[in-house]
Amino acid sequence: MIRYIAVDWGTSSFRLWAIDVEGQVRNTRKSGQGMSTLAPDQFGPVLDTHLAALGAGPGVPVVICGMAGARTGWRDAGYLDLPLPLDTLAEAAIRVPHEGRDIRILPGVARREAADPDVMRGEETMLLGALRRFGLEGTVCMPGTHSKWARLDEGVLTRFETAMTGEAFALLSRQSTLSAFVDPAQVDDRAFGDGVKAALDQPETLLRRLFHLRAGQLLGLVDGAEVASRLSGLLIGLELAGAPSGKGAEVTLIASGVLADRYAQALDLAGGGVRLLDADRAVRAGLAVAAAGLWPDEMQLETTR
Amino acid sequence: MIRYIAVDWGTSSFRLWAIDVEGQVRNTRKSGQGMSTLAPDQFGPVLDTHLAALGAGPGVPVVICGMAGARTGWRDAGYLDLPLPLDTLAEAAIRVPHEGRDIRILPGVARREAADPDVMRGEETMLLGALRRFGLEGTVCMPGTHSKWARLDEGVLTRFETAMTGEAFALLSRQSTLSAFVDPAQVDDRAFGDGVKAALDQPETLLRRLFHLRAGQLLGLVDGAEVASRLSGLLIGLELAGAPSGKGAEVTLIASGVLADRYAQALDLAGGGVRLLDADRAVRAGLAVAAAGLWPDEMQLETTR
Numbered sequence: 001m002i003r004y005i006a007v008d009w010g011t012s013s014f015r016l017w018a019i020d021v022e023g024q025v026r027n028t029r030k031s032g033q034g035m036s037t038l039a040p041d042q043f044g045p046v047l048d049t050h051l052a053a054l055g056a057g058p059g060v061p062v063v064i065c066g067m068a069g070a071r072t073g074w075r076d077a078g079y080l081d082l083p084l085p086l087d088t089l090a091e092a093a094i095r096v097p098h099e100g101r102d103i104r105i106l107p108g109v110a111r112r113e114a115a116d117p118d119v120m121r122g123e124e125t126m127l128l129g130a131l132r133r134f135g136l137e138g139t140v141c142m143p144g145t146h147s148k149w150a151r152l153d154e155g156v157l158t159r160f161e162t163a164m165t166g167e168a169f170a171l172l173s174r175q176s177t178l179s180a181f182v183d184p185a186q187v188d189d190r191a192f193g194d195g196v197k198a199a200l201d202q203p204e205t206l207l208r209r210l211f212h213l214r215a216g217q218l219l220g221l222v223d224g225a226e227v228a229s230r231l232s233g234l235l236i237g238l239e240l241a242g243a244p245s246g247k248g249a250e251v252t253l254i255a256s257g258v259l260a261d262r263y264a265q266a267l268d269l270a271g272g273g274v275r276l277l278d279a280d281r282a283v284r285a286g287l288a289v290a291a292a293g294l295w296p297d298e299m300q301l302e303t304t305r
Numbered sequence: 306m307i308r309y310i311a312v313d314w315g316t317s318s319f320r321l322w323a324i325d326v327e328g329q330v331r332n333t334r335k336s337g338q339g340m341s342t343l344a345p346d347q348f349g350p351v352l353d354t355h356l357a358a359l360g361a362g363p364g365v366p367v368v369i370c371g372m373a374g375a376r377t378g379w380r381d382a383g384y385l386d387l388p389l390p391l392d393t394l395a396e397a398a399i400r401v402p403h404e405g406r407d408i409r410i411l412p413g414v415a416r417r418e419a420a421d422p423d424v425m426r427g428e429e430t431m432l433l434g435a436l437r438r439f440g441l442e443g444t445v446c447m448p449g450t451h452s453k454w455a456r457l458d459e460g461v462l463t464r465f466e467t468a469m470t471g472e473a474f475a476l477l478s479r480q481s482t483l484s485a486f487v488d489p490a491q492v493d494d495r496a497f498g499d500g501v502k503a504a505l506d507q508p509e510t511l512l513r514r515l516f517h518l519r520a521g522q523l524l525g526l527v528d529g530a531e532v533a534s535r536l537s538g539l540l541i542g543l544e545l546a547g548a549p550s551g552k553g554a555e556v557t558l559i560a561s562g563v564l565a566d567r568y569a570q571a572l573d574l575a576g577g578g579v580r581l582l583d584a585d586r587a588v589r590a591g592l593a594v595a596a597a598g599l600w601p602d603e604m605q606l607e608t609t610r
Contacts, residue, residue: 071523079524110524111520112526114521114527116517117517117520117521117524117526117527118516118517119520119523119524161513162513162516162520163512163513163515164481164513164516164519165512167482168515171476171481172476175476175480176472176476177469177472202547203508203509203511204508204509204546205547206508206511206543206547207452207468207469207470207473207540207544208466208467208468208469208547208549210468210469211423211451211467211469212421214469215415215416215422215424215467216419216422218376218422218424219384219415219417219422219424221417221419221422222419222422238511238512239512241509242507242509242510242511242512242513244513
């Protein structure tokens with residue numbers, strides 16, 4: 001029996017987990033129906049389709065994190081301010097009236113400083129999950145299209161910064177004069193490491209090093225795998241060079257897949273210690289903590305597996 | 306009477322000048338028929354159309370610089386190596402067989418070093434013109450899609466570097482998550498200067514500062530003119546921070562229009578001296594010097610005006 005539905009609704013992806021009375025994942029559904037592909041009035045029908053496929057009746061509540069709560073998403077769930085005790089996240093969820101079902105969207109977090117503004121939406125839920133499940137503390141890196149760096153002090157989110165690393169890589173590898181040379185499917189660890197080290201040592205040379213990639217190809221001096229890997233290394237290295245914690249800090253990396261490998265290698269080259277937590281599990285744990293806060297009598301936390 | 310035709314055939318633009326027996330510009334033709342829009346067999350017909358419009362008979366020779374000489378252009382004019390005495394440029398021009406007319410394309414310049422490769426095509430002609438017309442010497446900055454930094458020592462090009470500044474600005478302002486916020490038509494000098502200074506002081510924070518632009522807009526803290534100007538400032542500031550000559554060097558800026566204003570302001574903020582030369586006149590002068598070398602008995606140099 002499904003107890004509640006957890007959804008991570010991002011810019012470009014939709015991920016849903018049906019959680020049973022034991023706190024176990026009963027079903028998983030994923031699609032490309034991210035916020036950027038939907039008008040506000042399409043979120044409800046998309047969710048309904050997935051719920052119907054699972055046979056989740058109208059009494060099953062839904063907790064959502066991520067860009068569905070953006071101003072251009074389903075409904076604006078607002079932003080909480082810093083410093084933020086992460087345990088207060090669930091109580092700030094907004095309720096979306098939809099077909100009589102209990103649907104909540106968790107808010108994001110903002111730093112409203114004119115000189116230095118920043119926002120997150122989705123990562124706060126990941127942090128909550130990692131806090132409650134793994135006792136998260138200190139500096140955290142959550143890589144992605146917009147990489148987040150957070151600082152946690154005894155369960156309180158005190159600071160965060162976002163780097164446009166993944167988006168810069170996507171633009172340069174797909175839409176720039178480098179695109180024809182880039183084969184992102186291939187990985188060259190040495191070229192990646194060289195890029196990381198170059199950017200850590202000389203972050204001010206980025207724009208020249210980007211052109212070197214093009215010139216190297218025009219002159220037949222490098223191949224496509226090298227270009228993609230070096231580009232990735234240069235951008236991740238630049239992110240690390242500018243990390244708010246400094247280059248060599250102890251960092252908890254919350255990531256999955258290729259990004260986890262890349263960032264672990266780069267953080268290692270930067271000289272810091274790395275602890276790796278799985279991003280998928282962290283966000284699911286965060287949604288479970290929120291669900292337990294929202295509907296305390298009806299469910300227990302998803303168990304650790 | 307037209308003595309020769311000078312053409313600057315770039316990636317995205319075509320510019321032609323008909324030069325008379327006095328060395329004066331008789332006609333100018335400009336279009337968007339750049340290298341990136343043409344297949345190799347389309348260059349000849351495009352040129353013919355412009356020549357026919359001017360009534361330039363088959364006896365009028367044509368000298369061309371720029372991307373028409375790229376491997377993917379009209380015909381590969383190759384690259385010369387460093388150190389390059391600029392006066393030898395014309396003798397390395399290739400001849401393009403086309404309808405019996407004497408057509409030459411000037412070569413580019415390459416640095417074939419695996420660790421640090423670079424290429425230019427078109428700017429070497431600008432340097433030649435500025436050398437012969439204005440006695441160019443020392444560090445030179447030629448901003449653009451791919452900004453060139455060159456070092457001239459007594460007429461010899463000894464070093465150059467390219468920064469992908471203009472292309473990065475185009476990608477971020479037109480195709481990124483910032484695009485919706487950017488109004489490139491507006492200029493905010495203060496925001497531009499703030500961006501330059503931030504990048505000069507902390508080049509390693511670029512990727513974070515890019516996201517601040519987005520967050521500032523989401524939170525209603527900045528307007529579109531500020532975003533465009535600050536973005537431009539951040540990228541030009543990063544280029545200057547990584548300039549091979551160091552931040553505060555004496556620089557000759559060869560530029561026109563808005564770019565000339567922007568770079569002059571940025572170089573001033575970086576603490577160096579700036580001498581400004583007009584880019585259009587420099588390239589035309591370079592083509593005139595090349596023409597005089599190619600066809601010495603038939604013409605004199607374009608006179609200085």
